[in-house]
Every structure is written in C-alpha cells, then in structure tokens.
Amino acid sequence: MIKKLSKCIGEYKKDAILSPVFVGCETFLEVLIPFLMSKLIDKGINAGNLGEIIKYGAILIVFALCSLTFGILAGSYAAKASTGFAKNIRKRMFYNVQNFSFRNIDKFSTASIVTRLTTDVTNLQNSFLMIIRTAVRCPAMLIFSLAMTMYISGKMSIIFLVLLPFMAVALFLISSSAHPIFKKMFKTYDKLNRIVQENLRGIRVVKSYVREDHEADKFKEVSGEIYNYSIGAEKILSFNGPVMQLATYTAIIAIAWFGAKMIVVGNLTEGQLVSLLSYVMQVLMSLMMLSMVFVMLVMSRASAERITEILDEESDIKNPEEAVKELNSGKIEFKNVFFGYSDNKERYCLKDINLTIESGETVGIIGGTGSSKSTLVQLIPRLYDTKEGEVLVDGRNVREYDLEVLRDSVAMVLQKNELFSGTIKDNLCWGNKDATEEEIIRICRLAQADSFIQSFPEKYETKIEQGGTNVSGGQKQRLCIARALLKKPKILILDDSTSAVDTRTDAEIRRAFREEIPHITKLIIAQRISSVQDADKIIVMDNGRIDAVGTHDQLLESNEIYREVYNSQLKGGEE
Ligand SMILES: Nc1ncnc2c1ncn2[C@@H]1O[C@H](COP(=O)(O)OP(=O)(O)OP(=O)(O)O)[C@@H](O)[C@H]1O
Ligand SMILES: [Mg+2]
Missing domain, CATH: 3.40.50.300 (P-loop containing nucleotide triphosphate hydrolases)
Incomplete structure (x- = not known):
C-alpha cells in the first residue's frame, strides 16, 4: 500500500525530500540553543563576564534566525509536496475509474467513489504533510535532546528511559482502538454521499411525492451516525493529550527534584539544570508531536486503504495483447x-x-x-x-x-x-x-x-x-x-x-x-x-x-x- 501510494509523489519528490532536509537543519539548531543558554548562564551571568554574555547572545540570535529561515523553507516545500501528492493520487484514481468496467462500478457504487476521491484524499494529504514535516523533526529532536541530556548528566537520562516505554504502550492502545471506528466512519460517509446524491438527482421525484421530510430524516440519521462514530473515536484519541502531559510533568518534577539535590552537592551547575529542563520540554514536545502524527496516521490509514482499493482495482475488461483493430461487418x-x-x-x-x-x-x-x-x-x-x-x-x-x-x-x-x-x-x-x-x-x-x-x-x-x-x-x-x-x-x-x-x-x-x-x-x-x-x-x-x-x-x-x-x-x- 505504502509503495503504491509513494509512487504518487512523482514529480514532487524534490519537494518531499527538501522539506525534511530543512526540517533537520532547523531541529539541529533548535537543539543547540538550550546548550548555548547553559554556557551563557554559567560562563557569562554567573561569572559576571560581559564579553561572554555578548558572544553567546550574538550566537544565539544568529542560530534563532537561521532556524526560523529553515523552518519557513521546510513549510513551503512541505505544502507543495503534499498538495502535489494529493493531485497525483486524484489523477490516478480518476484515470483508473475511467477504465473501470460496468462490473467494477457496480462493485464500488458511485457515492463511495466520490467520497474516496474527495474526503479520503484530503485526509491522506494532511497526514502526508504532517509526516514530511515531523518524520525527521521528531526523531531527530528526540535523539539530539537525549544525547545532550546524557552528555550533561547521565543519571538524568534514566528518567526518560523509564517514561518512554510507558508512553509507547499508551499510544499503541489508543491507536489500535481508534482505527476500527474510523474505518466505520468512512463507510458511513459513503452512505451520506449516496443519500445526498440520490436526493439531488431525484429531487423532482422527492418533491412530487412530498417526501422531503422522509429524506431529511434519512439524512439526519446518517449524519447522526457519523457524529457518533466521530465522537467515539475522538473520545479515545483524547486520552492522548493527558497521557503526554502526565509524562511531561512527571519528568519535569523528577528533574527539578533530583537536579536541585545535585546542585547542592555540586554535581550540576545552574546553567545545566536550565538546559536540562529545556531538553525535557523538547523531548516531550517531540513525543507529543509524534503521538499527534500517530493519531493522523490512524485516521488516514483507513483512507489510504480505501484509496488503494481504487488504485488496485483492475478493470476486468481489458484490451487484449494483440488487439484486432478492424471490424468490417455487423454480423x-x-x-x-x-x-x-x-x-x-x-x-x-x-x-x-x-x-x-x-x-x-x-x-x-x-x-x-x-x-x-x-x-x-x-x-x-x-x-x-x-x-x-x-x-x-x-x-x-x-x-x-x-x-x-x-x-x-x-x-x-x-x-x-x-x-x-x-x-x-x-x-x-x-x-x-x-x-x-x-x-x-x-x-x-x-x-x-x-x-x-x-x-x-x-x-x-x-x-x-x-x-x-x-x-x-x-x-x-x-x-x-x-x-x-x-x-x-x-x-x-x-x-x-x-x-x-x-x-x-x-x-x-x-x-x-x-x-x-x-x-x-x-x-x-x-x-x-x-x-x-x-x-x-x-x-x-x-x-x-x-x-x-x-x-x-x-x-x-x-x-x-x-x-x-x-x-x-x-x-x-x-x-
Ligand atoms: N447491474 C446489475 N447488477 C445485478 N443484477 C442486474 C444488473 N442489471 C440487471 N440485473 C438483473 O438482471 C435481470 C435482467 O435484467 P435486464 O435489465 O436485462 O432486464 P430487461 O429485460 O432489460 O428488463 P426491462 O424491460 O425492464 O428493461 C434482472 O433480474 C435484473 O434484476
Ligand atoms: Mg432493459
């Protein structure tokens, strides 16, 4: 499925690659910033050295500006790649539908093809955008920050190692229970589209039979169904936020607690504690983002499956290899x-x-x-x-x-x-x-x-x-x-x-x-x-x-x- 879909990136490959590259540069600079902050505090402020303060201050400003530029570049390439991706998917789907035989069309129903071409592709486009913007950012941030934490204080990194498995299990449980609901939700979207299409096509019949109320009820029922599925899935997904917050604050409290003790004993400087706290935020932010991507992936997995079904559907009526091109009589x-x-x-x-x-x-x-x-x-x-x-x-x-x-x-x-x-x-x-x-x-x-x-x-x-x-x-x-x-x-x-x-x-x-x-x-x-x-x-x-x-x-x-x-x-x- 992924192979088939990634082919649709086509001529936007350059944008799809450049975006993560810029994201990588942006992240790298962002991770260095807390480290420089700790230097500025320890060597400049605590030591009362104005020269050092100016030096590190200037470096910080340059880094921040570069990071901003990379961020903007990454964003614009990502937008181009994802819209292009969606365009190509739609094109391929549409072309394939044109090749469908009557039997293929009977199989999918028009309404379902319409939902797949619109809602499902938009879902996939959004998650593709998220992926190319975060696929590099989050892991890179995670690794850089963890490495910096270990560099500053090996003991403190144990806190992360304890929290990470807990979060992984929570994410897995959340996504695996939400996926089936999303699948059902998209099926219901098909139904909604069918009802709307049927109604609009047959609006004259509806009017002549005075069936407006009946039609409105039908619509209400299905949109209610979608509402329920959507609420159900979102309920499960809403656990995501609290779980991540819990982890974040646990880590912050632990670091503040142990950090303060270490400073008293002289194993840690004030500057290092400040940078450690920034790294905790960065690690947990990237985890939070990863979990959001995860949610999007869960949602778009159902869409991706429905799209590939169309892309994979082969017309059962195909041109023969050596086709006869001449037909002379009407016998x-x-x-x-x-x-x-x-x-x-x-x-x-x-x-x-x-x-x-x-x-x-x-x-x-x-x-x-x-x-x-x-x-x-x-x-x-x-x-x-x-x-x-x-x-x-x-x-x-x-x-x-x-x-x-x-x-x-x-x-x-x-x-x-x-x-x-x-x-x-x-x-x-x-x-x-x-x-x-x-x-x-x-x-x-x-x-x-x-x-x-x-x-x-x-x-x-x-x-x-x-x-x-x-x-x-x-x-x-x-x-x-x-x-x-x-x-x-x-x-x-x-x-x-x-x-x-x-x-x-x-x-x-x-x-x-x-x-x-x-x-x-x-x-x-x-x-x-x-x-x-x-x-x-x-x-x-x-x-x-x-x-x-x-x-x-x-x-x-x-x-x-x-x-x-x-x-x-x-x-x-x-x-
Ligand atoms: N696309 C389809 N999928 C499944 N069954 C179908 C389909 N089209 C027709 N049928 C079934 O095939 C049978 C023959 O239908 P067909 O349309 O050939 O009849 P017909 O003789 O043309 O009727 P009419 O005079 O009403 O046009 C019917 O029982 C019908 O229900
Ligand atoms: Mg007939």
Missing part, C-alpha cells in the same frame, strides 16, 4: 452464451443463448421486464464479459477486438441514457468529434430530432442542463439516438430508446432507418409490438432464454407469449 453471433451479474450459476440471467444476426438485418427484441433483454445486448459492445460461451462480431470473439474499435463500431443507446451539460452540439459530437454541420443535421433528421432542435431559439447551440433535465423524455431519447448514429457504427443497438417517443415519430424513425441506413445492423429492444413488427426477425425473450425467433407473422402463428403481448396491446389500442 453478430451468440454461441452457447451464459451470463450472470454474480458468479452464482443458479442466478445466471442468460442461459444457453444461441443466435445469429446477419449484417444489415433489423432485429426486434421483445420480452417482459426483467427477461434480460438489456443484459443480452450489453454483451455485444463488451460492457460485460460472458461467463460461458462466446459472442462474435464480424466472425471474431469480441474479446479479441481493441475495445475502442469495438465500441466505436457498436453504438448503443442505453436504457438509462444520459446527456451531459453542454450544448446540444457538444453532446452530439461525443461519438465523433469531427462531425461536420451538414452531417449532424442529416443524422438529426434521420433520428427525427432536427425539427424540435430547430424550434429552440438557439438551435444546436441550446444548452443542455446537467442530466438533460431541460429537454423532454422523448427529445432526450432522439438526441441519444442521433449521438449514437454519429459514430457511424456497424451495429446500432437501441435499448428501449423510443419508449417515450409517440408512435408516429417512432414509425418515422424506423422508416428513416430502413431507407437511409440499410447497411447497419439494428437491434431494437421495445415494449411495443409496433416498434418491431416490420423487423427482419424478432427475438422473444423469456426469463433469460430465447423463447422463439421469427418474423411477426410467424410468431403470431406459433408463439404463445408473442401472441399474448400482441393481443393485449391491440385491445388496449381499440379501447
């Missing part, structure tokens, strides 16, 4: 295909699918909700991989293709389609950056989108709001169809993509498809029989299996399910 074959969203064989959603679709054919897919229609077509652009069997496009297994080539050739309008904020034109050009004005208009006419786009005052420059909330459902669907067509695919898959379009426009779209893009293989999933009636063949799905394949007339004659759907829709129409 599709399914051979003994089995598929499920989990590895549990009994819960497979597709069972033993065998199917051949010739290039240029128009194929309708019909079936009840949950009969795995969407699941079936998602295997063609390799949004998911089959569990058993193979899916072939243009005679080759889809796993052999370069993913970009495959997905450019197989345009799919997802059932849950999305428009992004930007102009209509921006959205349309997603699949094809270089599309010309004429091309865009031609394709939009084909998808029956041009007329309503032209009716907007700003036409193709009309701004689409986030999530496409300012166009109607049917308009959005037509825009998505046009966007897919602009990719100039070999295969076009429409997953329930005309459900919100009126039947007349739907028929217009089908006519345009037939006349203007006859060479493209078209798979049309629909609930309405009228949408697939004139297809070359129609597939009837039932519970993850293909129930029948045939033309409209054949199916009407021979297939029970199809006939039932047809009759129910016919009746609905007559009424």
